[in-house]
Amino acid sequence: MTAGAFDAILLASFGGPEGQDDVIPFLRNVTAGRGVPDDRLEEVAHHYRAHGGVSPINQQNRELKAALEAELARRGLDLPVVWGNRNWGPYFVDAFRELRDAGHRRILVLVTSAYTSYSGVGQYREDFDKALAETGVDLELHRIREFFDHPGFVAPLAAGLRAALDRAPEGSRVLFVTHSIPTAAALASGPEFGEGGAYVAQHLAGAEAILRLADAADVPWELVYQSRSGSPHVPWLEPDINDAIDALADQGVPGVVIVPFGFVSDHMEVVWDLDTEAVETATGHGMHVERIPTPGTDPLFVAGLVDLVEERVNDTPDAERPHLTDLGPWPDHAPQTASSAPTATVSA
Structure with a gap:
């Protein structure tokens, strides 16, 4: 990629309930297709109910989004950040429509998962495909590499x-x-x-x-x-x-x-x-x-995420990409578009 090749950043995360009434619908989303009855979900729901039905993750993503925007602005990178979730609002379909309506097409995707697994990679890819097919938006998604050793x-x-x-x-x-x-x-x-x-x-x-x-x-x-x-x-x-x-x-x-x-x-x-x-x-x-604390919005973590953005914007060669283990730098992902998604009914 050359400088200026991207239009915006999608901050993609898991999502979480924000009130007692959200808990069971949220857990239904998480377990969709597995046939888990509500009484079994209620056994898990007490974790959320003990905290007022609110998962901290959405507020943390709001704070991370704001921190990323500040660091991008500090570096003079004109890349707006749009936030979307897999399992609760704002959903990916909402984020994709927001990106489309703002005139963005080539999107850098920052997933809040540092490791390679089905839930951290494959399931996000499937959900992106579904959202692309459902919305019919003409987006090109370029996911930032896993950053476990950044x-x-x-x-x-x-x-x-x-x-x-x-x-x-x-x-x-x-x-x-x-x-x-x-x-x-x-x-x-x-x-x-x-x-x-x-x-x-x-x-x-x-x-x-x-x-x-x-x-x-x-x-x-x-x-x-x-x-x-x-x-x-x-x-x-x-x-x-x-x-x-x-x-x-x-x-x-x-x-x-x-x-x-x-x-x-x-x-x-x-x-x-x-x-x-x-x-x-x-x-x-x-x-x-x-x-000990997770990285959260630690300035070193936020700066590191923007470093990962810059390496894609500048098409930094692998040999110059920071990594602290022999496994890195982990490779980039293939881009996703609506044309690469499985055949599905498309709606506006």
Whole structure:
């Protein structure tokens, strides 16, 4: 791409409910096609209901959008930012129509997912195809690469880890935690990377990069998982963070530092699964526990995202693209247009 080749940025995210009445409709969207009854959804809904039915993710995306706009303006990049979600308003169809109505066509897509997986890549691609087909808009979508090892993502996590380790008792363990997915889905993310696919390989490499930057390469650590769902008969990535904490307590480990590096912001699966459940597990054993912040709107993270925008605007060669692991820089994605989407009924 040459400078000026893009018209706007789409900030694409998961979405979340913003009131008690939104919770079940939101969860229906998330589980669409799986036949999950409402009484089962209500079992999950209590996570949201305990926080007034509001997921933090939408407000965090509003704040991230504003921070991106400020950094783009500071650098003199004339690229408006439009925000759209998969599972709650504003939906992708709304965002695509907004982009069309503003006269934009070539769009850089920034997905709030740092890793390769079906839920972080393939499902977004499918949802973009559906929204393109439904709206009939003439957009060309160019997704920014996964940024698991970009300095802008790694540096805030490393700073948080260093500070937490300085407060933790000697002998504490670092738990790098991410969302569990089915083992078959992990393998499908990149079989050439081994049993856990690209998904696990990226997390392992990213954890080592965070430790190096935090000057903590000699600190004991492990990769653990959270937020498993679905049939108990289907294998998912393990160990669960609570099981890992139980095992460490049995070994006499005095404390844990939790690094939620599978997430870019403190949304519901962080504030419930980690800040509530995992913290309760650790404190129940009398262990020191601290969960470090996600990147959120940390200035280093925001600047790093705009760096990723600039490398596409300027068509920066791979050899000059920043990365902190041997897996990077991760390649760009093929563009998406309405003509590349599956055949579907198109409406204005």
